[in-house]
Amino acid sequence: MQPYWYYDQGTNGGPGPDGSSGRGEAWDWDKRVYTGRDLHEVLYGGITLYGVKAILKKELSDHFSSYRFIILFALTAMVSLITAYMVGLNIKQNLEGVVEPKYIFLMLFTSSGAGFSLVDFVGFFGLLIGMILGFDTINRERSEGSLGKLLSQPIYRDTVLNEKFLAGVCVIAVMMVSIVLIITGLGLSMVGVILGIEEVWRIVVYLVISIVYIVFWLGMAMLFSILFRSVATSALAAVVVWIFFPSLFFWVPMQWLGR
Amino acid sequence: MAGAITPEAGESNSESLLRRARIERAISLISPRQLYTDATVTIIDPMRKTNFSFVRVGMIEKISLSRFSGLHLLSQGIFVVLPYIIALLTITVVCFAISYIVFMRQEIRSL
Numbered sequence: 001m002q003p004y005w006y007y008d009q010g011t012n013g014g015p016g017p018d019g020s021s022g023r024g025e026a027w028d029w030d031k032r033v034y035t036g037r038d039l040h041e042v043l044y045g046g047i048t049l050y051g052v053k054a055i056l057k058k059e060l061s062d063h064f065s066s067y068r069f070i071i072l073f074a075l076t077a078m079v080s081l082i083t084a085y086m087v088g089l090n091i092k093q094n095l096e097g098v099v100e101p102k103y104i105f106l107m108l109f110t111s112s113g114a115g116f117s118l119v120d121f122v123g124f125f126g127l128l129i130g131m132i133l134g135f136d137t138i139n140r141e142r143s144e145g146s147l148g149k150l151l152s153q154p155i156y157r158d159t160v161l162n163e164k165f166l167a168g169v170c171v172i173a174v175m176m177v178s179i180v181l182i183i184t185g186l187g188l189s190m191v192g193v194i195l196g197i198e199e200v201w202r203i204v205v206y207l208v209i210s211i212v213y214i215v216f217w218l219g220m221a222m223l224f225s226i227l228f229r230s231v232a233t234s235a236l237a238a239v240v241v242w243i244f245f246p247s248l249f250f251w252v253p254m255q256w257l258g259r
Numbered sequence: 260m261a262g263a264i265t266p267e268a269g270e271s272n273s274e275s276l277l278r279r280a281r282i283e284r285a286i287s288l289i290s291p292r293q294l295y296t297d298a299t300v301t302i303i304d305p306m307r308k309t310n311f312s313f314v315r316v317g318m319i320e321k322i323s324l325s326r327f328s329g330l331h332l333l334s335q336g337i338f339v340v341l342p343y344i345i346a347l348l349t350i351t352v353v354c355f356a357i358s359y360i361v362f363m364r365q366e367i368r369s370l
Contacts (some may be wrong), residue, residue, distance in 0.1 A: 106303050109303050110300065110303055119296065119299050119300060119303065120296070122295075122299075123292050123295050123296050123299075124292075126295070127292065138362065142367070147367055148367060151367065157362065157363060157367075158359065158362075158363065161358070161359060161362050165355060198333055201333050202302055202303055202333055202336075203303070205302050205333070205337065206299050206302050206303045209295065209298050209299050209302065209340075209344060209347070210295070210299065212344070212347050212348055212351060213291065213294075213295040213347060215351055216291055216347060216350055216351040216354060217291075219351055219354035219355045219358065220354050222355075222358050223354055223357055223358040223361070226358050226361050226362050226365070227361065
């Protein structure tokens with residue numbers, strides 16, 4: 001029962017049949033226990049955010065300090081820089097004598113230097129980036145036995161998954177933005193064309209689409225790492241997708257049609 | 260598959276060729292990489308008005324052509340590629356949702 005000094009405030013029409021005040025309060029007066037949501041949940045609109053920052057920080061520092069990320073970043077940056085450099089030389093040669101060309105800067109991304117253009121390279125290599133970053137996300141924790149320890153802390157299971165995904169997205173975004181910025185700077189100094197606002201927006205949209213594309217492969221790699229319990233199996237699945245995905249959906253129908 | 264759909268595959272009139280090309284393209288759209296290429300090429304190449312053409316032109320022709328043909332604006336380009344972007348986002352979200360559901364239902368305490 002309620003104590004004598006507790007009176008109903010009359011917002012929802014008086015006490016209910018079970019003796020509660022009718023306002024959905026969290027304190028059970030009979031059992032003397034708190035039955036409602038805690039302050040944390042109330043403050044965050046019903047979604048608890050325990051350990052979100054900690055896991056995100058840990059994942060990000062794991063990614064950025066690993067040799068895997070460094071090698072991947074170096075490889076991507078080198079190949080795209082070399083491609084952009086060759087394309088820049090090409091453009092510079094071709095542009096002599098052309099009066100007031102338009103959108104030269106974007107050709108840095110679309111025209112091919114050493115057999116492939118930058119857009120092709122990201123299309124081909126983005127798959128690999130996503131797969132390499134994600135293929136052992138859940139797997140490794142499980143085989144090291146740290147997943148159980150992690151989840152015995154007051155952390156929700158979906159928080160772990162979400163934060164791992166979010167950390168991957170952050171890493172990919174940092175990688176792509178830095179590479180595109182470096183290429184833009186290289187192109188500015190090589191070709192010597194002023195960058196218009198329209199071109200900047202185009203590059204930004206291109207960047208967003210590329211990040212979404214790579215994040216898709218990250219998601220697929222994480223799915224593999226959840227489905228297969230051993231790291232080797234999920235790595236193998238990633239390799240299979242890498243080798244056969246374009247051929248499966250493009251070359252096989254083409255060959256078949258070409259008969 | 261496309262050969263079965265178009266019975267006049269052996270013929271070489273332009274209409275059947277076009278139809279075959281369209282079906283080929285529809286098949287290749289299953290691949291995320293194709294989606295990505297189509298989406299980005301239209302955005303980043305202002306000479307492109309559609310994301311699919313038969314004829315390829317070299318760079319110097321492109322530069323000289325650009326003075327005669329109107330370039331499309333970015334807003335129009337985004338309008339053209341919006342379905343591709345939405346498709347990419349959708350497959351990403353679906354992929355994550357599947358892994359989320361599988362992970363939430365898995366037994367993790369036992370190794």
